[in-house]
Amino acid sequence: MNLRDFFFVFFSFLAVFGGFLTVTRRSPVYSALSLVIFFGAISGVMMILAAPFLAMMQMMVYAGAILVLFLFVIMLLALKEEELGGERPWPIQLLAGLGCAMLFGMIAHAILKTPLKPAAPIGQDFGSAEAVGHSMFAEYVLPFEIVSVLILAATIGAVVLAKKHLPQPAPVTEEPEEAHH
Amino acid sequence: MLTLHNCLLLSTLLFATGVFGVVARRNVLIILMSVELMLNGVNIAFVAIARFYPGGSNAPAGHIFVLLTMAVAAAEAAVGLAIVLSYFRNRKTADTDEMRVMRW
Amino acid sequence: MSVVPVLVWVERRVCAWMQDRVGPNRVGPLGLLQPLADAVKLLFKEDVIPAGADRMLFVLAPAIAFFPAAMVAAIIPFGAPIRFDDSYTLHLQVCRGNIGMLLFLALTGLSVYGIAFGGWASNNKFALFGGLRSSAQMISYEIAMGLALVSIFMSSESVDLNRIVGDQTGTWLGFLPKWNAFRQPLAFLIFFVAAFAENNRLPFDLPECDAELVGGFHTEYSSMKFSLFFLAEYAAMFGSCCLITTLFLGGYTLPGIDYSAPHGTLFSLLSIGIFFAKTGLLLFFYIAVRWTLPRFRFDQLMHLGWKTLIPLGLANILLTGVISQP
Numbered sequence: 001m002n003l004r005d006f007f008f009v010f011f012s013f014l015a016v017f018g019g020f021l022t023v024t025r026r027s028p029v030y031s032a033l034s035l036v037i038f039f040g041a042i043s044g045v046m047m048i049l050a051a052p053f054l055a056m057m058q059m060m061v062y063a064g065a066i067l068v069l070f071l072f073v074i075m076l077l078a079l080k081e082e083e084l085g086g087e088r089p090w091p092i093q094l095l096a097g098l099g100c101a102m103l104f105g106m107i108a109h110a111i112l113k114t115p116l117k118p119a120a121p122i123g124q125d126f127g128s129a130e131a132v133g134h135s136m137f138a139e140y141v142l143p144f145e146i147v148s149v150l151i152l153a154a155t156i157g158a159v160v161l162a163k164k165h166l167p168q169p170a171p172v173t174e175e176p177e178e179a180h181h
Numbered sequence: 182m183l184t185l186h187n188c189l190l191l192s193t194l195l196f197a198t199g200v201f202g203v204v205a206r207r208n209v210l211i212i213l214m215s216v217e218l219m220l221n222g223v224n225i226a227f228v229a230i231a232r233f234y235p236g237g238s239n240a241p242a243g244h245i246f247v248l249l250t251m252a253v254a255a256a257e258a259a260v261g262l263a264i265v266l267s268y269f270r271n272r273k274t275a276d277t278d279e280m281r282v283m284r285w
Numbered sequence: 286m287s288v289v290p291v292l293v294w295v296e297r298r299v300c301a302w303m304q305d306r307v308g309p310n311r312v313g314p315l316g317l318l319q320p321l322a323d324a325v326k327l328l329f330k331e332d333v334i335p336a337g338a339d340r341m342l343f344v345l346a347p348a349i350a351f352f353p354a355a356m357v358a359a360i361i362p363f364g365a366p367i368r369f370d371d372s373y374t375l376h377l378q379v380c381r382g383n384i385g386m387l388l389f390l391a392l393t394g395l396s397v398y399g400i401a402f403g404g405w406a407s408n409n410k411f412a413l414f415g416g417l418r419s420s421a422q423m424i425s426y427e428i429a430m431g432l433a434l435v436s437i438f439m440s441s442e443s444v445d446l447n448r449i450v451g452d453q454t455g456t457w458l459g460f461l462p463k464w465n466a467f468r469q470p471l472a473f474l475i476f477f478v479a480a481f482a483e484n485n486r487l488p489f490d491l492p493e494c495d496a497e498l499v500g501g502f503h504t505e506y507s508s509m510k511f512s513l514f515f516l517a518e519y520a521a522m523f524g525s526c527c528l529i530t531t532l533f534l535g536g537y538t539l540p541g542i543d544y545s546a547p548h549g550t551l552f553s554l555l556s557i558g559i560f561f562a563k564t565g566l567l568l569f570f571y572i573a574v575r576w577t578l579p580r581f582r583f584d585q586l587m588h589l590g591w592k593t594l595i596p597l598g599l600a601n602i603l604l605t606g607v608i609s610q611p
Binding site: 012046051053058062076116132154 | 186189191198
């Protein structure tokens with residue numbers, strides 16, 4: 001097993017571990033911390049799968065921006081331990097776990113049944129920033145522009161939704177100047 | 182070890198973990214985080230297929246799609262968290278079982 | 286990491302000089318052993334974990350803060366590549382490859398976590414506010430930093446730091462070096478200001494200064510954990526200065542010398558010296574600014590980041606695109 005395979009196994013185990021921790025922690029702060037580990041592991045897997053630009057983008061966008069947003073909201077809500085609320089009773093959680101295991105089993109079965117075609121060779125510059133940039137701004141510029149409009153809409157929507165509506169100050173009656181002191 | 186089957190199995194496992202998080206948890210923030218988990222699982226699948234069957238280009242459609250998916254995930258997280266914040270300000274709860282204002 | 290004690294000593298002496306006093310000069314010759322004394326004192330202090338604090342996060346937070354700060358040094362080329370006789374070229378850069386600068390942006394994003402978790406885990410209102418304010422400040426100025434970097438990438442047509450340094454050799458008119466500080470002055474200014482804000486240094490250190498929020502996010506930290514936060518801040522400062530030198534001031538190159546072919550070992554050592562000289566100049570400037578300017582209020586800080594630097598960064602990108610039309 002060469003170094004690349006070792007790192008792939010390491011990062012995938014880390015990702016599964018991080019994902020498992022995320023969905024099972026009671027406090028959202030610990031979930032967020034495990035999600036950081038998860039995003040780091042996914043970034044590592046992407047590096048091994050010859051997508052260096054995407055790996056860096058994953059860290060920058062997910063771990064650097066989205067999760068910070070999550071952390072802000074978690075800390076602003078500041079839920080104490082007693083306010084966290086109950087979780088579902090354990091039989092329901094077990095049932096959900098079995099259901100998800102069945103989902104995984106069905107898809108895994110379908111994956112393992114399809115035969116593998118031989119993998120195509122990849123170039124030296126595969127997945128680099130230049131290649132992705134060329135592709136994005138040549139062939140896929142329309143989806144890029146649409147997504148940018150979507151992000152604009154999301155920004156405006158988020159600002160409007162999360163705005164704190166301060167109460168309007170009551171109108172002040174005019175004080176005469178000589179009554180000041 | 183680094184075969185397409187293994188990568189797709191990893192992707193499916195992460196997706197299934199995310200589904201468990203969405204279905205079995207009550208805290209709305211953890212549900213949103215599980216949605217991110219699912220999206221990342223799918224991203225891995227795209228990157229793996231792009232790696233093994235690139236179709237001649239140095240940045241196949243898989244990579245572009247992953248980038249756009251990341252952007253959409255960011256937008257969805259932002260709006261979702263804004264909704265959570267404004268709901269919490271009004272109702273003081275982040276528990277999805279208590280968010281039953283519009284239920285019958 | 287060994288630069289940090291030297292930096293601490295330099296900071297205290299420079300600040301003393303600017304304030305017309307002497308500064309530490311008792312411990313060792315010229316007070317050079319003062320940081321060692323500080324470190325020993327910090328190690329022996331009682332390690333307090335406040336009651337009600339989240340133990341695991343409290344202990345982890347300084348480590349999370351230190352990790353990205355230390356890793357920035359991995360992408361910086363410290364000197365010209367050394368060519369050994371048996372055709373082996375030693376590159377003085379730990380992480381080569383064409384994603385260097387993107388790694389820096391990713392690490393900048395990660396550096397928010399140490400502070401956010403430190404503030405949260407302390408179970409202390411002031412610490413929480415300091416942590417949140419600091420996180421908000423850092424993510425705001427990340428954007429301005431990224432925009433300034435985009436115009437550098439546009440003018441060098443590469444994300445690789447070696448290529449960017451190579452593009453800065455040569456001169457205009459025979460005497461003005463082709464540094465990015467002169468080719469992209471607006472980007473230099475924006476990046477410089479944003480780097481100050483990213484490192485939580487004055488004039489942007491509202492979240493951690495003593496007069497405002499007690500100690501900000503590191504109020505409750507003592508001894509080793511506090512020193513780790515401290516170390517992280519100085520390491521980040523050093524990393525930022527190295528990066529600014531590489532990106533804007535020509536890195537390890539001097540104008541007028543040909544760097545395309547690898548030279549001998551002495552040449553590379555000299556280039557390391559040049560690099561550290563430039564970085565040292567920038568660090569001195571950093572420290573001088575800290576003890577000169579008053580600090581920004583938080584809303585002024587946010588206004589600067591969002592309403593001034595980001596439009597300027599966008600305008601700079603537009604200008605670069607228009608000017609460099611072939």
